[in-house]
Amino acid sequence: MIKALGTYDFPSRSRQELYGDDILVHVLRGSSMFFCSAAAFRAPKAMKWSDFVGGMVMPFVTSDPDFDASKPLTWKLVDDDFDPDPDKSLEENGIRHKNTVTLIGA
Amino acid sequence: MTTNPTKPAAKKLSMQQRYSALTRDIDWTPSYVSEEEMYPHTSYEGIKIHDWSKWDDPFRLTVDAYYRYQAEKDKRLYAVLDGFAQGQGHLTLSDPAYLNAMKIFIGGVTPLEYQANRHFAYLSRHFNGPGPRFAALCQSVDEIRHAQTEIHTLSNYNKYYSGMHNFAKMHDRVWYLSVPKSYFDDALSAGPFEFLIAIGFSFEYLLTNLLFVPFMSGASFNGDLPTMTFGFSAQSDESRHMTLGLEAIKFLLEQDEANVPIVQEWVDKWFWRGYRVTAIIAMMLDYMLPRPVMSWKESFELYFEQQMLGGLFPDLAYYGIRPPAGVEQAIWEKDHLSHLVYNTFYQFSHAANITTSVPTQDHQQWLAAAYPDSFDAVYRPKWDKLEKMDAAGNRFFYPGLPQLCQVCQIPMVFPEHGQGDKICERHSDFNGEHFNFCSDHCKWIFDREPEKYVQAWMPVHQIYQGACGGPTIPDVLAWYGYAEGDSGEMVGNVDHVNWKKWHAQVDDSLAGREQMEASLAADGVGVKEAAK
Numbered sequence: 001m002i003k004a005l006g007t008y009d010f011p012s013r014s015r016q017e018l019y020g021d022d023i024l025v026h027v028l029r030g031s032s033m034f035f036c037s038a039a040a041f042r043a044p045k046a047m048k049w050s051d052f053v054g055g056m057v058m059p060f061v062t063s064d065p066d067f068d069a070s071k072p073l074t075w076k077l078v079d080d081d082f083d084p085d086p087d088k089s090l091e092e093n094g095i096r097h098k099n100t101v102t103l104i105g106a
Numbered sequence: 107m108t109t110n111p112t113k114p115a116a117k118k119l120s121m122q123q124r125y126s127a128l129t130r131d132i133d134w135t136p137s138y139v140s141e142e143e144m145y146p147h148t149s150y151e152g153i154k155i156h157d158w159s160k161w162d163d164p165f166r167l168t169v170d171a172y173y174r175y176q177a178e179k180d181k182r183l184y185a186v187l188d189g190f191a192q193g194q195g196h197l198t199l200s201d202p203a204y205l206n207a208m209k210i211f212i213g214g215v216t217p218l219e220y221q222a223n224r225h226f227a228y229l230s231r232h233f234n235g236p237g238p239r240f241a242a243l244c245q246s247v248d249e250i251r252h253a254q255t256e257i258h259t260l261s262n263y264n265k266y267y268s269g270m271h272n273f274a275k276m277h278d279r280v281w282y283l284s285v286p287k288s289y290f291d292d293a294l295s296a297g298p299f300e301f302l303i304a305i306g307f308s309f310e311y312l313l314t315n316l317l318f319v320p321f322m323s324g325a326s327f328n329g330d331l332p333t334m335t336f337g338f339s340a341q342s343d344e345s346r347h348m349t350l351g352l353e354a355i356k357f358l359l360e361q362d363e364a365n366v367p368i369v370q371e372w373v374d375k376w377f378w379r380g381y382r383v384t385a386i387i388a389m390m391l392d393y394m395l396p397r398p399v400m401s402w403k404e405s406f407e408l409y410f411e412q413q414m415l416g417g418l419f420p421d422l423a424y425y426g427i428r429p430p431a432g433v434e435q436a437i438w439e440k441d442h443l444s445h446l447v448y449n450t451f452y453q454f455s456h457a458a459n460i461t462t463s464v465p466t467q468d469h470q471q472w473l474a475a476a477y478p479d480s481f482d483a484v485y486r487p488k489w490d491k492l493e494k495m496d497a498a499g500n501r502f503f504y505p506g507l508p509q510l511c512q513v514c515q516i517p518m519v520f521p522e523h524g525q526g527d528k529i530c531e532r533h534s535d536f537n538g539e540h541f542n543f544c545s546d547h548c549k550w551i552f553d554r555e556p557e558k559y560v561q562a563w564m565p566v567h568q569i570y571q572g573a574c575g576g577p578t579i580p581d582v583l584a585w586y587g588y589a590e591g592d593s594g595e596m597v598g599n600v601d602h603v604n605w606k607k608w609h610a611q612v613d614d615s616l617a618g619r620e621q622m623e624a625s626l627a628a629d630g631v632g633v634k635e636a637a638k
Binding site: 001002003004005008009010011012013014015016026028032033034035036037038039040041042051059060063065066067078079096097098099100102 | 146147150151152334398418446449450453454488491495500504506507508509517518519521527528529531533537539540541542555557558560561562563564566567572589591617
């Protein structure tokens with residue numbers, strides 16, 4: 001607990017409601033450090049996982065000329081193995097605001 | 107005020123008497139209000155002070171001596187600045203790329219001097235004891251002088267080179283400058299004792315040589331006489347600040363045993379906060395000086411491992427203080443830090459107010475010699491790949507925005523301990539919200555005071571909220587106040603082109619003479635006339 005002179009209660013400056021129907025999602029490449037860090041995306045909660053991968057993740061990772069898009073993609077969500085349903089939304093797949101999904105393999 | 111001419115002149119006080127009159131003798135015990143009411147900020151942090159008079163100021167400065175001494179130093183500095191400007195001194199720098207280090211300095215460090223001025227002024231009101239109040243007052247005046255002299259020192263370069271014209275706005279807005287800014291904001295928004303440990307001890311004592319010596323020796327090696335002179339001019343102040351920092355921690359530890367665990371937590375926190383800020387110095391030392399001085403690794407070993415771990419902490423152990431948590435990670439990271447950070451700036455150079463390039467082969471040789479355990483194995487192949495992409499017309503810029511650490515605000519680029527090929531990711535949930543961190547130590551800092559860090563102004567999150575000028579990168583860069591030449595690839599940049607043009611003028615004396623004649627003719631003066 002913070003030590004303060006008075007009541008200390010302030011809202012988060014990155015809270016989800018500030019993004020409307022969207023959330024921030026981080027994408028980390030687990031098997032290469034070519035990209036200096038994971039990327040942050042703003043995406044609708046209702047976006048289908050397959051659209052997220054096709055429209056956001058792929059344009060990002062394929063900017064690395066050594067990325068092999070023919071290999072199967074496997075994922076982690078925060079600390080756990082993750083087997084997303086491509087037709088379900090980010091939210092339905094259990095992805096929360098500012099979570100990190102890690103792309104393993106490829 | 108009138109004087110009485112019949113009264114014999116008062117006997118002059120000795121220096122020590124004057125110091126005592128200035129500090130102890132103008133202190134009083136309040137009678138209309140309680141001491142608590144007069145100094146309301148010195149009890150809530152839990153620090154117990156029993157005897158403020160035990161604060162020992164080893165310098166015993168008086169106001170008149172202080173100003174006389176500072177005025178002398180200013181006179182010398184401004185003489186150098188004038189001479190350098192009049193003699194086109196900027197053309198004698200090793201290379202215009204050197205000024206990237208100074209762009210970081212004026213955007214990242216100078217505004218902190220000003221913040222330090224403000225906060226030491228606050229301390230000079232709010233400490234109960236007259237000794238620390240006066241010491242804080244002197245430091246406050248030093249800090250404003252440093253801010254001003256740094257701005258004056260670098261303003262000459264601003265006439266010729268990009269990236270410095272808007273430093274105060276950039277400090278408030280630019281993504282990577284949020285790292286030093288949020289570091290200092292964290293200290294300013296802490297209590298007065300924590301600030302003293304954060305800035306007085308950790309910044310000014312523990313890390314000061316790592317922070318300032320690289321800039322000043324870099325200046326000296328690369329022909330930047332003004333910055334070097336500024337450095338000398340600030341040095342005697344800095345040694346006073348170091349002494350104040352050390353006095354502060356010893357005073358707190360000696361006053362009450364209950365202070366020890368509180369101070370230990372602050373030492374742990376502020377070592378790590380400060381160390382993360384020095385990541386940018388590591389990059390500057392290893393990659394941004396055309397004539398390198400020493401590597402980050404060497405610098406860390408000398409100024410931190412030998413001087414602090416070997417010299418200071420055995421003394422502090424007597425008080426029950428151990429070296430900061432996080433030291434082992436910092437020691438392990440010294441082989442990686444600068445390479446990771448410069449790579450980050452290389453990838454985000456389109457959005458920084460500095461320019462970057464793949465290091466030359468000569469420079470890579472120097473890096474390989476300085477980093478035998480990591481450069482050839484891990485980092486040279488990376489640069490080879492980026493160089494190949496550049497040669498093929500595909501200079502790599504990161505296509506998006508990075509994940510940031512909620513505490514240090516640096517893009518999360520740091521590796522797991524002992525695993526140079528794996529990015530470290532940590533997280534915590536607070537009030538149902540997910541937060542990310544670059545390391546165990548940033549996570550620990552967050553978990554200790556999550557209420558504070560949830561308010562962080564995170565550049566990437568703000569851009570995505572639309573709070574930074576608009577949704578596209580050009581919108582954001584315009585909001586940062588960037589102008590042509592402030593960012594991007596170094597080769598072919600405005601500064602690079604101008605530098606070549608100016609040197610061609612200087613080197614080609616005939617052309618120089620023709621130009622001089624033309625210029626004189628334009629003023630209606632013949633060459634022979636001018637020679638008189």
